Amino acid sequence: MSEQVVQEGYFGEFGGSFVPPDLQVVLDYLNEQFKKYKDDPEFIEEYQYYLREYVGRENPLTYAERLTDKWGGAKVYLKREDLNHTGAHKINNVVGQILLAKRMGAKRIIAETGAGQHGVATVTACAMFEMDCVIYMGAEDTRRQALNVFRMELLGATVIPVAKGQGRLKDAVDEALNDLVANYQNTFYLLGSAVGPHPFPSMVKHFQSIISEESKRQILAKEGRLPDAVIACVGGGSNAIGAFAHYLNEPAVRLIGVEPDQAPSLTEGVPSMLHGFKCLVLLDEEGNPKPTYSIAAGLDYPGIGPEHSQLKVTGRAEYATVSNEEVLASFQEVSRTEGIIPALESAHALAYAKKLASGMTKDQIIIVNLSGRGDKDVEQVYNMLNK
Numbered sequence: 001m002s003e004q005v006v007q008e009g010y011f012g013e014f015g016g017s018f019v020p021p022d023l024q025v026v027l028d029y030l031n032e033q034f035k036k037y038k039d040d041p042e043f044i045e046e047y048q049y050y051l052r053e054y055v056g057r058e059n060p061l062t063y064a065e066r067l068t069d070k071w072g073g074a075k076v077y078l079k080r081e082d083l084n085h086t087g088a089h090k091i092n093n094v095v096g097q098i099l100l101a102k103r104m105g106a107k108r109i110i111a112e113t114g115a116g117q118h119g120v121a122t123v124t125a126c127a128m129f130e131m132d133c134v135i136y137m138g139a140e141d142t143r144r145q146a147l148n149v150f151r152m153e154l155l156g157a158t159v160i161p162v163a164k165g166q167g168r169l170k171d172a173v174d175e176a177l178n179d180l181v182a183n184y185q186n187t188f189y190l191l192g193s194a195v196g197p198h199p200f201p202s203m204v205k206h207f208q209s210i211i212s213e214e215s216k217r218q219i220l221a222k223e224g225r226l227p228d229a230v231i232a233c234v235g236g237g238s239n240a241i242g243a244f245a246h247y248l249n250e251p252a253v254r255l256i257g258v259e260p261d262q263a264p265s266l267t268e269g270v271p272s273m274l275h276g277f278k279c280l281v282l283l284d285e286e287g288n289p290k291p292t293y294s295i296a297a298g299l300d301y302p303g304i305g306p307e308h309s310q311l312k313v314t315g316r317a318e319y320a321t322v323s324n325e326e327v328l329a330s331f332q333e334v335s336r337t338e339g340i341i342p343a344l345e346s347a348h349a350l351a352y353a354k355k356l357a358s359g360m361t362k363d364q365i366i367i368v369n370l371s372g373r374g375d376k377d378v379e380q381v382y383n384m385l386n387k
């Protein structure tokens, strides 16, 4: 037995829950219900049913033969989250949380969204599960992402633009939390990444762990051994923690998270408080969260999930950055070489994978988590390349 007292909801000094008392009551109840259902055989069976029949799992672990040849080093495998319904990993978590919401008797789902990706995944599943859906989105973001607002409305959401503050993601999160406190009796707040106060980081990790549960089984079947490294991009950290989860206790497997060099929360962040939990945060000179900018909307967040913060501090996982130029080059190279257009977020992981693989030997293996497909980014890349 470890002598260390591990407090629930903490990853070392990170995580926890620092919220007003009325919200804490709601989160305590959520935690209790999550723990009650997560290991319940009926719940698991239903979750697996929808992953199979609606999301389209399991998705393949594709051997990228042409990239492997071109990069000239380690064998490269791609975990194909891009092939999920709605085109990314986010739906894994959405389906899990909606099933929990149903068990808890909720009739109404609320969520925050920045660029719209989590909002779209949420309202998609709400349509199928016949739940009312309200999406909070910064007013500034609704203007920049008008087509995604329409997409969400088409799927049945009420999109509420939040004009308070800077009209960005943070303000949308605050409004969603206010709504939750006012309406907790019939409302479930479906959070989109491995961030926020306890139990959200643990819950999101639980539902995203399906990624590494599958990839581990798949690589053992294909290669008869574990990979030398697993690489994933990091925004809030949900696809990365899901891709790492089943390898955390395999010390021979390197775990590498990749961030934009313009939003390097893990590489340059310091322990601080953000949205009710403790994590590594990028701060400006005055000690406020620094406004970040990434060409990949999904990676544009000044903080990072508490478990990644701890994995960084203990050294179990490594974190690296790549530049916009490397990401754009990778977006084009992978499209051209494998016939797979990666999301700009995923292109961060691929850009780093290229540098890593080329320095490794041909008998080594890496898995890159392809968190999403890039169709959503084609117009943006067109504009960037033709500027």
Ligand SMILES: *Cc1c(COP(=O)(O)O)cnc(C)c1O
Pocket (backbone or CB within 6 Å): 088, 089, 090, 117, 192, 193, 194, 233, 234, 235, 236, 237, 238, 239, 240, 298, 299, 343, 345, 346, 371, 372, 373
């Ligand atoms: C949202 C998103 C991300 C970033 O979110 P994480 O919680 O860090 O996984 C990465 N890739 C894609 C395709 C996304 O949609």
